[in-house]
Amino acid sequence: MRYIIIGAGAVGATIGGRLAETGREVVLVARGPHAEALRAHGLRLTTADGERVHRLPVATHPADLGALRPDDVLLLTVKTQDAVAALDAWGAAEVTGGGTAAQRLPLLCAQNGVESERLALRRFARVYGVCLWLPATFLEPGVVSALCTPLTGILHLGRAAGGSDERIRAIAADLGKAGFEAPVVEDVMRWKYAKLLGNLGNAIQATTGPEPDPAKAALLLRAIREAKAAFAAAGIDYVSETDQSAARDGKVDQPPGVRGGSSWQSLARGTGSVEADYLNGEITLLGRLHGVPTPVNDVLRHAANIFARESLPPGAMSITDLTALADEAEGRG
Incomplete structure (x- = not known):
């Protein structure tokens, strides 16, 4: 081949x-x-x-x-x-x-x-x-x-x-x-839907930087909760966190150091686009189709796209400001 x-x-x-x-x-x-x-x-x-x-x-x-x-x-x-x-x-x-x-x-x-x-x-x-x-x-x-x-x-x-x-x-x-x-x-798509949950954080990393932060983890958790609710409403099954960990723990260990993921790299390279429409946007789509609110994912999708469209440097936004936008979107209902 x-x-x-x-x-x-x-x-x-x-x-x-x-x-x-x-x-x-x-x-x-x-x-x-x-x-x-x-x-x-x-x-x-x-x-x-x-x-x-x-x-x-x-x-x-x-x-x-x-x-x-x-x-x-x-x-x-x-x-x-x-x-x-x-x-x-x-x-x-x-x-x-x-x-x-x-x-x-x-x-x-x-x-x-x-x-x-x-x-x-x-x-x-x-x-x-x-x-x-x-x-x-x-x-x-x-x-x-x-x-x-x-x-x-x-x-x-x-x-x-x-x-x-x-x-x-x-x-x-x-x-x-x-x-x-x-x-x-x-059932490869069950694995891909499970991986999607983690990739909802790509937009957070791209806009606020790859450095670990409890506030970033908290915002990602909110996005994941929306996604799981949308999956449930749509009848979409996905591999459990336990099965994912069993499949990869101890097999793909990264060396120490902070590295930007795929969306962060796209912004750093100035490609003009990121995958947010197909990561956070997938959750927004499912939410609209099945009546599940997804304000956090829509904010993340929108923010990442603005960064790409306006050639803003990755990490230029504070997690405080991004979280405030998500809070505001949730408050609007």
Whole structure:
């Protein structure tokens, strides 16, 4: 199999680099200065094992590769707000022997939130969900670090519509040889909904900074309570905190130090967008559909989007001010 990493940022480059270390064929898809650096200097990936440089093929568009191969695996790691453009571009790519990628090739959605699988299932016939526990950092164009130990990350895999098959088990075997634990599960979206609860704090971290603070934890807890109420109203099941802890405790330990997560990194890089519409916004959507108030999540979504749209530096807001906005929104009812 050849792995095409659509969105070779922190997470995508880490997965691609680790797979390449085991001899798997990998293509990195990137754009702008990052693509230029990858072509000129290779991918400089630092893990707990040390730093390595991977000289891998780099593409910006399907046309760069010609017809895709029947054994290609598409790994979608762009942020959800960029997913539609990527799905449309790569779904239309022709595959040797006939048909398109959307008709013939497996697509793995390795992103936070739960929206990408729904977007993909509208376009692709073979869609798989990936629940990521893979802290990684985009340091500069062409340079990525993922420092967890003893494993680089944990990736729960399964068919987005439920169940599993031989193809995803073969992909899991490759990932297992590349420094990841990759359990194949029958209910991958339950894992992704559970992960979403933690990702509701991405907006708090992005706007007020990654440093731990009891007030930040308290605001996150309020957002999680709203989410759990919305899940209950919508009949959405999710993996328990106990099962999540059992799956990852002692396996993906991060070194000491404060690091910004994916939304914080997006603001720091000045990308102009964050995932808040598909994290906190997912809770807002469920709340509106099922009659559950979600004022805290709507404030977090709105604040993070303002930061991205106005190119504000991450961490420029105090947790006191952000909490006050949430209090005000709750008070309005």
